[in-house]
Amino acid sequence: MATIAQPVGQPIEQPGRFTHYLNSEYGIRSWLFTTDHKRIAWLYVITLTLAFGLGAIAAGLIRLALFTPQGDVVTAQGYDELFTMHGVIMVWLFLIPSIPATFGNFFLPIMLGARDLAFPRLNLLSWYIYVFGGAWVVAALVYGGVDTGWTFYTPYSTEYSHTNVVPTEMGIFIVGFSTILTALNFIVTTHRMRAPGLTWFRLPLFVWTIYATSLIMLLATPVLAIALLLLVIQRVWTVGIFDPSLGGDPLLFQHLFWFYSHPAVYIMILPAMGVVSEIIPSFTRRPVFGYKAVAISSFGLAIVGFLVWGHHMFTSGQSIYASMIFSVMSFLVAIFSAIKVFNWTFTFFRGSVWLQTPLLYALSFIGLFVMGGLTGLYLATLPLDVHLTDTYFVIAHFHYIMVGGTLSMYLGAMHYWWPKMTGRMYPELPAKLAALLLFAGFNLTFFPQYVLGALGMPRRYWSYDPVYQVWNVLSSAGATVLALGYILPFVYLLWSLKYGEKAGPNPWGSKGLEWQTSSPPPRFNFRATPVITQRPHTQ
Amino acid sequence: MQQTASSFGGQWNLLFASEFALSAAIALGVFGLIGFFCYRYRRRSPFEVPTRPLRRNVFMEGGWIVIPTILALAFFVWGAILYFRMSTPPRDAETIYIVGRQWMWKAQQPNGAWENDELHVPVGQPVRLLMTSEDVIHSFYVPAFRVKEDVLPGRYTQTWFNATTPGRYILECSEYCGVYHSQMRGRVIVMEPKAYAAWLGTAGSESSAAAIGQRLFHDYGCINCHNPDGHGPAPSLVGLYGTEVRLENGQTVTADESYIRQSILDPASQVVYGFRPIMPSFNGKISEEQILDLIAYIKSQKNPEQPPISKTPGTLPNRSDGSP
Numbered sequence: 001m002a003t004i005a006q007p008v009g010q011p012i013e014q015p016g017r018f019t020h021y022l023n024s025e026y027g028i029r030s031w032l033f034t035t036d037h038k039r040i041a042w043l044y045v046i047t048l049t050l051a052f053g054l055g056a057i058a059a060g061l062i063r064l065a066l067f068t069p070q071g072d073v074v075t076a077q078g079y080d081e082l083f084t085m086h087g088v089i090m091v092w093l094f095l096i097p098s099i100p101a102t103f104g105n106f107f108l109p110i111m112l113g114a115r116d117l118a119f120p121r122l123n124l125l126s127w128y129i130y131v132f133g134g135a136w137v138v139a140a141l142v143y144g145g146v147d148t149g150w151t152f153y154t155p156y157s158t159e160y161s162h163t164n165v166v167p168t169e170m171g172i173f174i175v176g177f178s179t180i181l182t183a184l185n186f187i188v189t190t191h192r193m194r195a196p197g198l199t200w201f202r203l204p205l206f207v208w209t210i211y212a213t214s215l216i217m218l219l220a221t222p223v224l225a226i227a228l229l230l231l232v233i234q235r236v237w238t239v240g241i242f243d244p245s246l247g248g249d250p251l252l253f254q255h256l257f258w259f260y261s262h263p264a265v266y267i268m269i270l271p272a273m274g275v276v277s278e279i280i281p282s283f284t285r286r287p288v289f290g291y292k293a294v295a296i297s298s299f300g301l302a303i304v305g306f307l308v309w310g311h312h313m314f315t316s317g318q319s320i321y322a323s324m325i326f327s328v329m330s331f332l333v334a335i336f337s338a339i340k341v342f343n344w345t346f347t348f349f350r351g352s353v354w355l356q357t358p359l360l361y362a363l364s365f366i367g368l369f370v371m372g373g374l375t376g377l378y379l380a381t382l383p384l385d386v387h388l389t390d391t392y393f394v395i396a397h398f399h400y401i402m403v404g405g406t407l408s409m410y411l412g413a414m415h416y417w418w419p420k421m422t423g424r425m426y427p428e429l430p431a432k433l434a435a436l437l438l439f440a441g442f443n444l445t446f447f448p449q450y451v452l453g454a455l456g457m458p459r460r461y462w463s464y465d466p467v468y469q470v471w472n473v474l475s476s477a478g479a480t481v482l483a484l485g486y487i488l489p490f491v492y493l494l495w496s497l498k499y500g501e502k503a504g505p506n507p508w509g510s511k512g513l514e515w516q517t518s519s520p521p522p523r524f525n526f527r528a529t530p531v532i533t534q535r536p537h538t539q
Numbered sequence: 540m541q542q543t544a545s546s547f548g549g550q551w552n553l554l555f556a557s558e559f560a561l562s563a564a565i566a567l568g569v570f571g572l573i574g575f576f577c578y579r580y581r582r583r584s585p586f587e588v589p590t591r592p593l594r595r596n597v598f599m600e601g602g603w604i605v606i607p608t609i610l611a612l613a614f615f616v617w618g619a620i621l622y623f624r625m626s627t628p629p630r631d632a633e634t635i636y637i638v639g640r641q642w643m644w645k646a647q648q649p650n651g652a653w654e655n656d657e658l659h660v661p662v663g664q665p666v667r668l669l670m671t672s673e674d675v676i677h678s679f680y681v682p683a684f685r686v687k688e689d690v691l692p693g694r695y696t697q698t699w700f701n702a703t704t705p706g707r708y709i710l711e712c713s714e715y716c717g718v719y720h721s722q723m724r725g726r727v728i729v730m731e732p733k734a735y736a737a738w739l740g741t742a743g744s745e746s747s748a749a750a751i752g753q754r755l756f757h758d759y760g761c762i763n764c765h766n767p768d769g770h771g772p773a774p775s776l777v778g779l780y781g782t783e784v785r786l787e788n789g790q791t792v793t794a795d796e797s798y799i800r801q802s803i804l805d806p807a808s809q810v811v812y813g814f815r816p817i818m819p820s821f822n823g824k825i826s827e828e829q830i831l832d833l834i835a836y837i838k839s840q841k842n843p844e845q846p847p848i849s850k851t852p853g854t855l856p857n858r859s860d861g862s863p
Contacts, residue, residue, distance in 0.1 A: 076718045149715050155692060156675040160641070160717060244693025245823070247805075250676060251691070284580075285589050290600055315678065316689045317696040320626045324619050331611035335604065342603040345569055348576035352589045355577065363573065370569055374562035381558065381614055382622035383551055387685045390678060390713040454555075456682025458713035461721035465709055509585070539588060 020423070020520040035120035036523065038421070041106035043127050044097060049490075051093035051134060056486065058086035063445075063476040071463035079462040080147035081163070087150030088141060092172050093134045095406055096264060099271035100217075101130070101182060103413045104210045106421060108186060110514045111204045113195025113532065115524040118188040126181045133174030140167035149460060151261075154242035154253040158234045166235055169228045176221045183217035186210055197532035201295070204512065204536040205288055208295045209274030212302040216263045216270075220306070224260035227253060251316060258309035266305040268402055269369075270298055272409035273340055276362045279416050280344055281537035282510035283359040284351030290343040291535060300336040304329060314385045323382060330380035337373050341366060356508070357431040361412025364439040365405060372400025375450065393453025396446045404442055411438065411489060418493065419507050423520045424500030430492045438485030444478025511537045544708060544729065545684035546665075546701035550621055558614060625685075628699035632667035635660070636748075636831045639670065639677035639690040641716060642723040647831060650739055651748035656725035658710065660702055661735035667699040669796055671827050678714035681727050689714055695797045702729040752836025755829055759821070767840070773818060774811050780838045785812040799834050 021038045031039055061082050065073040074082060105123065109116055117123050140146065144164040148157040157165050190211045194203075203211075230241050231253065240246025242253045277288050288294055310318060310326035344366060353359070375397045378384045388394060415435075418426050448471040457468045464472070506515040513536070517526050543552060580589070635658070636647040646658045660666050670679055672692040679698065680687040688698035712723035730738060756762055764773035779794050787810040792798055802809050803825065806818035825833075 071721070076721070080715075080718060080720075147718065151715075153676060153715065156715070156717060160675050244691070250693070285587070286592065289593060290595070293600055315687050317691055317694070320623065323622070327619065328612070328615050331615050334611055335607050338607045339604060341569060343600075345572050345576070346593060346599070348573060348580060349593050350589055350591055351576070351580050352582045352587045353577050353580050354582040363577070366573065367570060370566050374566060377562060377611070377614065378555070378558055381554065381618035383547075383618055383625055383685070384555055384558070386622070386625065386687050387551065387682065389687065390680070456680070456709065456711070458680065458711050458721075460715040463721045465724065467709075 018518070019522065020518060021523045022423075022520050024523045033124075035116070035124055037105050037109050037117050037120065037123055038521065038525075040123050040127055041102050041421075044101040044105065044130075047127075047131060047134065048094055048098060048102065051089055051138075054138065055086050055089035055094060056483075058082045058089070060479065060483065062086060063479045065462070066464075066472045067476045069464050069466045069469050069472075074462075076462045077145075077147060080149075080460070081141075081145035083460060084146045084149050085141045088137060088146070088168065088172070090402075091150055091264070092175055093130075093137065095268045095402055096179060096217075097130060097182075098268070098406060098410050099275065099413060100186070100210055100213055100267075101126075102410075103206075103275065103417060104186060104213075104271060105182075107417065107514055108189060108207060108210055109193070110517065110521060110525050111207050111512070112189065112193055113198060113513060113526065113530045114189065114193040115526075117185050118192055119185050122181055123185055126178045126185070129181070130175055130178035133171050133176075133178065136174060137168055137171030140164040140171055151257060152228075152231060152253075153257075154231065154234070154248075154250045155244065157231060158243050159245075166232050169232055173225055173228050176225050179217050179221050183214035183221075186214040187218065190214075195530050195532055199532075201292065202532055202535050203295075205277035205291070205294055205298075206271075206274035209270040209277070209298045212298040213267050213270045216267050216302050216305065220260045220263040220267075223256060224264075227256035227260065230256070251313070251318065254313055254316060255309065258312045259306070262309040262312065263302075263305045265398070265401065266301050268406045270301060272365065272369075272406045273298070275409045275413040275416070276344060276365055277340075278512060279358045279362040279412060280347050282416070282508045282512060282515075283354045283356060283362075284348055285509075285539055286347050286351040287535060287537040287539070288343060289346045289349070290339075293339050294343050297336040297339045301333065304332050304336065308333060311380060311385070312389075314382060315389055327380055327382050327385075331377070334373065334377055334380070337369075341370060341373075354508075357426070357428060357435055358412055358416035358508075360432060360435040361408055361415060361438075364435060365408045365412060367439070368400050368404025368408060368442060372397055372404055375400065387456070388453055390458055391453035392449040392457050392459060395459050396449035396453060399446050399449070404446070408438065408442075411435075414489070414493070416508075417514075418496070419503030420514060420519045420521070422497060422500070423503055424496050425503050425507060426489075426496045426500060427492050430488060434485055434488040434492075437481060437488065441478055441481030441483070441485045445475050445482050446478075448472070448475040448478070511539065542683055543685065544702055544704040544706060545681075545686065546703055547621065547625055548683075548685055548703070551685045554614075554617060554621060557617075561610065561614075626698075628667040628697065629665045632665035632699050634667045634669055637668050637670040637679060637690065638673060638827050638831070639679070639712070639716075639723075640673035641675065642712070642719040644679070644710065644712075644723065644725050645828065647748060647828070648739060649748075651751060651832075651835065652739065653828070656710075658725070658727045659735060659738055660727065660729055661732045662702050662705050662729050663732070665699055665701045667697060669695050669697050669831075671695050671800075671831075673827050675716045676714050677712045677716050677723065680711045680713040681708055682711070683708040684727070687713060695800065702727075705729045705731055705734075748832045748835035749839040750836075752832040752834070752839075755833055756836055759825070761833075764818070772815070774814060776837050777840045779840070784809075786810060787812055787814070787816075796834050799837055800830050803830055803833065 021036055065079055146163045146165055146168045148161050148165055233239050234241045234243060240248040242248045242250050244250060277294060281287050308326055308330045310322055311330045314323045379388060379397060415426060415431060452468055452471045457464055503519045505518050633649055638645040644656050645653055647653050670690040672690045674692060677690040678687055679690055684700045686698055686700045688696050690696060706729055708727045710725040710727050712720060764771045765776050767775055767777050769775040782794050783791050784794050785791050804822045805820055807816045810816045
């Protein structure tokens with residue numbers, strides 16, 4: 001796909017020594033003050049791993065507490081603080097930045113044939129803002145805690161909660177700027193820094209999804225900032241914005257909150273879809289079937305994602321006619337998702353399928369995303385949602401999308417691009433085992449929660465009616481398998497940094513542009529600017 | 540699927556089962572195809588280069604856009620019709636008031652009896668719940684009835700059901716409302732009409748809601764201006780409920796429960812045509828339960844010439860409409 005027509009860039013290495021972005025500089029300063037998008041991606045990997053660890057510990061304690069119907073292990077207040085901590089950390093400190101800030105940061109410039117992002121220093125600033133805001137959020141959650149849930153529904157969060165609502169929100173507000181600046185950087189880079197010949201319909205599908213994601217980030221995050229600020233104003237100065245006793249409207253907050261938080265789901269899932277669209281061609285030796293349909297459906301999801309927020313509010317007291325509009329729009333989401341899944345399926349047709357770990361993760365993504373997406377149909381159907389909303393059915397549904405989808409693909413991307421990012425191979429056998437553990441453990445944990453929700457167990461229950469116990473026990477047991485699926489890759493990936501086989505530039509035999517440079521890539525990605533003449537992955 | 544005990548439970552289960560069948564078929568189809576392709580087209584040599592790519596096919600691409608769209612719209616319409624029925628109480632429904640507060644449910648029967656964390660209803664009688672909250676948002680959820688509606692402070696929301704099987708059913712708060720959210724549970728007790736009537740007799744409220752409301756109407760001094768003979772400085776409230784009221788600002792509104800509630804808490808927002816805005820606000824001076832008692836009293840004040848729009852609170856439910 002990429003033919004190097006003539007060397008444009010200057011070779012930066014001395015003859016005889018293989019230099020790349022990891023060994024061109026050394027020392028802690030060369031990392032903390034780097035403007036190299038590849039190194040910044042690693043900074044994000046480290047901080048995201050820490051955030052994920054914290055969120056996962058909270059989740060483990062929640063599952064432990066739900067093992068028995070009576071409230072034990074933690075107090076009711078402690079339980080409420082745990083699920084708030086789990087939600088806030090996982091959503092804002094892990095899922096939103098996850099794939100864009102790491103693999104997007106690392107591979108967007110490379111896939112465009114660029115030397116770096118458009119604003120390298122801004123990129124570093126984004127990371128510092130993320131660390132600062134993230135530390136603020138974690139401090140507020142750990143020292144004192146918050147008990148409103150990650151949704152901060154009013155008037156509970158304004159008048160009735162006596163916890164760190166304001167500090168937590170200020171932290172989230174700060175992290176939002178990191179998201180906005182990263183999005184801006186990605187958008188400008190995609191517009192301005194494509195290699196010669198790289199037209200829009202020759203862009204890798206991963207770039208399409210990162211671009212669509214960045215648009216959502218740029219447009220939705222300010223609305224979250226507005227909602228949080230108004231909440232702080234209400235709480236600190238008792239201005240009646242959301243509190244009905246002062247003439248405010250508690251539903252206004254829900255509208256503002258979901259106007260951000262529904263598109264946020266597409267911030268999480270679109271990049272994962274992009275990674276799937278890179279892995280499948282690499283391991284089938286086929287370009288994605290229906291390239292244009294898949295590319296455009298990312299935009300469809302991004303746009304429709306802004307028009308469906310009211311489906312979180314079917315039982316909130318909003319007008320039933322408004323609910324009907326939101327319901328029909330929500331069904332459209334299913335169409336765009338279906339287009340992607342069917343096209344991925346037929347990419348395998350008459351391909352040359354190589355079942356390595358990254359492809360296992362991609363298959364696992366399709367399986368879990370299909371199950372999560374199809375249960376979304378139930379929730380879009382008005383009367384079914386009346387029964388299922390605010391129960392464990394919803395919990396299971398969005399975990400299938402966010403964990404089964406996004407997190408699976410974060411790990412899938414980690415394995416797929418590990419040889420490129422580190423120059424080393426991960427060990428294949430334990431990796432396959434981990435992928436299977438993750439898939440099995442995930443289903444064991446979250447499938448019982450569909451049943452719980454259909455039976456009627458509400459979410460955010462510290463203690464519950466004993467009729468629900470058997471499914472809770474199954475779910476908690478499954479979580480231990482899932483935990484193994486997370487710990488195992490952590491161990492062998494670290495091991496492989498030192499002991500892994502040398503990868504070589506293109507261990508997968510992929511046609512992707514990022515595989516045409518050395519592993520690890522040189523400081524400025526390519527030794528000569530590539531010229532693009534075809535669609536990605538054309539054989 | 541879980542047991543159902545309300546009149547739309549069967550419809551609901553049918554819709555759920557249909558979507559389950561459709562989604563299972565789609566999921567198995569996709570998984571089966573991918574599994575088959577992965578096996579059939581597995582790589583046999585590292586140098587294998589696949590040939591004969593699948594040609595771009597308008598019918599295929601169009602098919603998997605058009606067919607899912609039709610199916611999705613069909614399910615939307617089916618769902619919307621059922622939802623409309625689930626959201627629209629029938630005219631013969633008996634109204635029971637629900638007040639949610641951290642962390643208990645209070646219910647007021649038509650005869651004025653209040654109960655806590657329990658709700659007794661007769662089998663085969665449509666029951667409309669008119670709900671509000673004293674503090675934060677709660678959600679009234681009876682899984683066996685497939686009924687859920689948020690209960691908000693500062694306004695009334697409603698839902699309804701028609702219980703079909705006597706028994707005790709779980710009632711849960713499903714909107715997170717604070718530290719003891721999970722303790723905000725109760726039971727809905729569906730009784731045979733006779734047993735229900737007997738229970739209502741012993742449920743022992745000294746006086747009906749309307750009678751309590753009448754006392755409040757005097758205690759709060761409402762009677763001083765809202766003189767029943769119509770000659771006071773404020774309009775008479777006799778026969779008000781259910782009528783169209785013309786306001787100073789030219790609007791016309793229906794005098795339902797929400798209108799009466801708002802008129803008590805924020806009188807200046809809805810001044811009746813021809814009157815001056817002299818009524819003080821009772822916001823913060825009166826509880827949601829007292830407002831409901833006042834509404835019951837106002838509803839009971841019927842205009843002699845006019846047939847009443849809604850049934851009088853205090854009478855026992857009419858059971859001539861036949862239970863399913």
